[in-house]
Amino acid sequence: MRLVLWSNHDDLLTLGFPIMFVIYIRPYMGLSKPLDVFLLQNGFSCTCADTTLFLYMHDSCIIYLLIYVDDYILKGNQESVITSFISRLHNEFNSFLEIEVAYTNDDIFLSQSKYVHDIRDHANILDTKPIRAPLAHHESFTMPRVPFKDPTLYRSLLRALQYLTITRSTFHIQFLEAPTVSHFQGVKRxxxxxxxxxxxxxxxxxxxxxxxxxxxxVD
Structure with missing residues (x-):
């Protein structure tokens, strides 16, 4: 990706930015505040070039943050400030996908066991026993059932499972609207x-x- 910066100050465009981070977010836990509000409270300002490009300037420190869908590209000239900001971002949004990568000389293995643990913790089912199949025989989710009392929790878990498809592509998401108790039981299963x-x-x-x-x- 090429990032083109527009500025009225020529000196900004000549500065080197050797430090860059790419951050992946998981927006399933329910954000305590909008991202733009959080950035403005932490000294960033939205640029005129693009509403997804934010700029932080303090003394000699300059940081650019570009938002693309659910990825953040963070680049600046002071690693300590960037590291501190990433820590605050993590504390505020709990927003990092844990994709574990294991290397050998001949292969690469990707898994999300830590991510699964976090989802189960969010659903408050850490102590439940595992089962051998994700769906019970002859289970039907289309018949009229009792509405589930916490649809926000239900939808947040479905969004979480959507990110699990990075390593488990066999999962598919349905029944976002008007969830029932049987739908939630299916998610827990x-x-x-x-x-x-x-x-x-x-x-x-x-x-x-x-x-x-x-x-x-895309492009």
Whole structure:
């Protein structure tokens, strides 16, 4: 990604920015305040060039923060200030995806066991036993049922499971509107299932022959 900066001050465009972080967020826990409010309270200002580009300037420190969907690109010239800001961001939003990466000489393995633990903690089912299947036989979610009393919790758990599809692409999300007690029981069953398969993930092996694979996303 190329980041083009516009400014009325020529000296800003000549500064070097050797420090860059890419932050991935998980917005399922319910944000205590909007992100732009948090940034303004922490000394950032929105630029005129783009409403997703924020600027922090204090003494000799300059930091740029670019928001793209659920990714943040953070770049600046003082690592200590950036590290402190990331810590405040983490405390405020609890917003980092834990994708664990295990390397060997021949393969890479991606898993989200810590992320699963966080979701289960949010659902208050850490002590439940694992089960062997995510869906009970002959289960139907389309019949009229008792409405679930906390639809906000239900939807937040579904959004959390959506991010779990990074390493478990077999999960699919349905029934966001008007959740019932049976819908919530189905979500808890899925969370009990993933507890029993924490060792599952994505396994990438080195091919025997060399090849080039191209992938294009957006622009």
């Amino acid at each position: 899925i969370l009990r299932y993933v507890k029993g398969v924490l060792s599952f993930g994505l396994h990438f092996t080195k091919p025997n022959t060399s090849s080039i694979i191209g992938y294009l996303d």
